[in-house]
Amino acid sequence: MIDVKQEVKKIESEIIEWRHQLHMIPEIHTELPQTTAFIKARLEEMGLTYRTYTNNGISVVIEGADDGPVIGFRADMDALPVKEETGLPFASTNEYMHACGHDAHAAMLLGAAKVLSQHKDQIKGKVVMIWQPAEETSGGSKQMIEEGCLSDPKVDRFVSMHIGNLFKDVPTGYLGVRHGPLMASCSSFNVKIKGKGGHGARPHECIDPIVISCDIIQSLQKIVSREINPVHGAVITVGLIHAGTIVNVIPSEATFGGTVRCYQPEDAEHLEKRIKELITNTALANRAEAEIEYIRYYPATINNNEVTDFLAECAAKIVGPDKVVEIAEPSTGTEDVAYYINEVPGSFGILGSIQPFEDGVVYPHHNSKMMLDESVFWIGSAVFVQAALDFCR
Numbered sequence: 001m002i003d004v005k006q007e008v009k010k011i012e013s014e015i016i017e018w019r020h021q022l023h024m025i026p027e028i029h030t031e032l033p034q035t036t037a038f039i040k041a042r043l044e045e046m047g048l049t050y051r052t053y054t055n056n057g058i059s060v061v062i063e064g065a066d067d068g069p070v071i072g073f074r075a076d077m078d079a080l081p082v083k084e085e086t087g088l089p090f091a092s093t094n095e096y097m098h099a100c101g102h103d104a105h106a107a108m109l110l111g112a113a114k115v116l117s118q119h120k121d122q123i124k125g126k127v128v129m130i131w132q133p134a135e136e137t138s139g140g141s142k143q144m145i146e147e148g149c150l151s152d153p154k155v156d157r158f159v160s161m162h163i164g165n166l167f168k169d170v171p172t173g174y175l176g177v178r179h180g181p182l183m184a185s186c187s188s189f190n191v192k193i194k195g196k197g198g199h200g201a202r203p204h205e206c207i208d209p210i211v212i213s214c215d216i217i218q219s220l221q222k223i224v225s226r227e228i229n230p231v232h233g234a235v236i237t238v239g240l241i242h243a244g245t246i247v248n249v250i251p252s253e254a255t256f257g258g259t260v261r262c263y264q265p266e267d268a269e270h271l272e273k274r275i276k277e278l279i280t281n282t283a284l285a286n287r288a289e290a291e292i293e294y295i296r297y298y299p300a301t302i303n304n305n306e307v308t309d310f311l312a313e314c315a316a317k318i319v320g321p322d323k324v325v326e327i328a329e330p331s332t333g334t335e336d337v338a339y340y341i342n343e344v345p346g347s348f349g350i351l352g353s354i355q356p357f358e359d360g361v362v363y364p365h366h367n368s369k370m371m372l373d374e375s376v377f378w379i380g381s382a383v384f385v386q387a388a389l390d391f392c393r
């Protein structure tokens with residue numbers, strides 16, 4: 001067996017440089033021509049053949065020397081419509097920014113591809129590597145799964161990681177794991193309450209959509225507090241409400257919308273059903289009509305216990321058992337890695353990488369001053385390599 005740490009350390013500066021190159025050319029959603037060209041060029045240099053997808057995703061299959069199980073890895077590669085303010089020498093050269101660290105993900109997986117492509121003889125089975133677009137927007141993973149990234153060859157176990165400061169209990173250079181739920185599911189709703197407008201002094205001749213909307217918005221919170229198991233946790237936030245133009249007119253319509261987060265698939269079902277029922281029926285009870293648009297975004301990321309143990313063991317070989325930590329609380333954020341983990345038993349880990357800005361503040365992900373500590377990138381690559389070697393043997 002090769003010394004994984006030593007092999008990955010040999011290319012550490014290359015991994016960091018790849019990330020700099022990607023950081024300078026951030027692109028968003030599925031429109032990633034420069035990013036994908038960069039990744040494809042590196043894969044070609046490694047002698048690896050890749051497959052492409054209609055959403056511009058890329059996957060590679062590294063075939064081992066012998067038959068055996070198949071492990072899948074994923075890196076996302078899309079950036080955000082944020083204007084970078086880090087002042088770094090390799091800062092973005094356009095109006096977008098890699099403010100979530102997906103540039104590092106793409107580079108770390110390239111590092112693993114390079115090491116594994118040089119040691120195929122150590123692999124019994126196959127390693128599927130996925131570079132995915134549109135994590136921040138429409139769920140690029142879903143499209144790639146529909147086009148067969150997990151089925152040809154059939155992936156048996158799945159591992160992915162997110163870098164950065166997402167979880168306070170994962171310091172720099174540590175690998176955070178979590179058995180069970182790690183990230184929430186996300187849905188949103190937009191509602192139009194159609195009443196009857198008129199003079200503000202003659203409410204009895206109107207159907208007031210503002211009063212009805214207020215009634216509904218208050219009642220929505222009771223679904224969380226009275227119908228969801230408090231141990232599971234859920235959030236309904238109404239983040240926008242619009243109605244009216246002047247104080248003495250009752251408008252004919254009011255609109256509001258919100259976001260819904262939870263961890264259990266059955267809670268996601270229940271919340272959708274009950275939010276729709278409550279809005280429709282409260283409107284009816286008040287002589288109004290409701291139009292509801294309800295959109296399910298990503299499901300919850302629920303890590304498989306056995307794969308989480310495996311990921312923790314692999315990480316312990318790289319960073320030492322003391323630097324592998326169990327994350328205490330799941331995040332109410334959401335991640336489209338959930339689609340892979342719903343298909344194949346898998347686990348999503350967190351690689352701690354905390355880099356304060358020059359003012360000493362650690363800015364959160366999606367902020368124009370979010371930075372990463374580059375000294376941990378090799379760990380991400382090494383954990384992937386270790387997982388491939390330990391699973392496919």
Ligand SMILES: [Zn+2]
Nearest residue numbers: 100136365366
């Ligand atoms: Zn993000």
Ligand SMILES: [Zn+2]
Nearest residue numbers: 100101102162
């Ligand atoms: Zn992200």
